């Protein structure tokens with residue numbers, strides 16, 4: 001089945017239904033649920049946090065659960081199948097307090113649990129089987145053809161790579177296809193959004209030189225750069241350095257709600273220029289900057305970002321927290337239709353723009369040599385890190401100094417004699 005056609009069919013069905021969403025007839029609400037696959041795999045922060053639930057509820061012991069009957073999570077197989085999911089980004093998220101400790105081990109464990117889930121339910125999930133040059137788009141098409149769920153992985157937070165490009169590349173080989181550059185903490189190479197509230201120091205003034213190398217290496221690999229959660233200076237630096245379109249997986253417009261997690265106007269214009277995507281967040285704090293928000297408030301962000309960054313840079317980026325359950329999505333679509341959004345614009349915002357960014361990121365990947373830059377040892381030094389590799393460099397420097405000292409001593413002695 002052609003992906004775009006399948007997408008169009010589903011969206012058209014959903015949109016026709018949503019035109020009548022105000023009536024709220026049973027048939028209409030049922031029909032609107034056809035939108036679920038596209039609402040769910042793109043928004044929800046672009047990812048599904050089921051692996052995190054596996055960890056905190058089952059310590060990743062999949063043998064203790066049945067994904068067909070699992071009840072205490074948002075996701076189980078019947079729900080995924082009812083939604084006719086075509087693709088899913090499984091989040092390999094670990095909190096900031098793992099930084100400098102076991103962040104890499106924890107992230108690998110979350111990647112492993114996704115792989116094991118796919119192995120345990122091979123009739124449902126279709127993970128990238130070949131390591132090299134796996135295309136997201138072809139994965140989704142393959143899954144559509146096999147009626148399975150294409151499974152890819154996103155890492156939410158640069159602390160997960162523990163300052164190592166080798167770790168970044170290995171994550172890619174294990175199926176990681178996007179990384180949120182920071183979560184809510186600075187790393188030795190990137191500043192996070194809390195810097196803009198004054199509660200964190202601007203340790204790196206945005207992206208350090210090494211941080212810029214991380215972005216370039218992500219471009220080279222074909223890994224998507226996600227700028228939700230970073231400081232404004234980091235946004236600016238990354239937009240400047242990245243040769244591929246970037247995404248904000250769950251952020252809104254700063255001009256509408258002055259929250260540091262949102263994107264300011266000047267950068268919305270750069271996003272437009274660089275063909276990036278702002279996937280609008282539904283969280284109350286980021287929509288109205290207070291505890292209350294309604295769908296009209298959310299629609300204001302859609303209108304605003306469309307006006308400033310263009311329709312090609314608008315996406316849906318989160319569950320409607322505080323706005324009801326997933327069934328409120330069709331109401332939002334109906335609201336946007338009332339605001340004269342065309343069905344083509346809604347198609348683009350729902351999925352077309354997202355797929356376009358992925359295509360361009362994959363087209364941009366380069367077969368150049370991997371970057372072997374390492375961060376200075378002083379910046380990564382903790383009681384959990386050894387200094388292998390760095391020791392030789394330090395010793396070589398000492399040897400060089402000693403050699404020079406001896407040479408000078410010999411010269412001095414020869415002059416005396």
Ligand SMILES: [Zn+2]
Nearest residue numbers: 045228229250
């Ligand atoms: Zn987040």
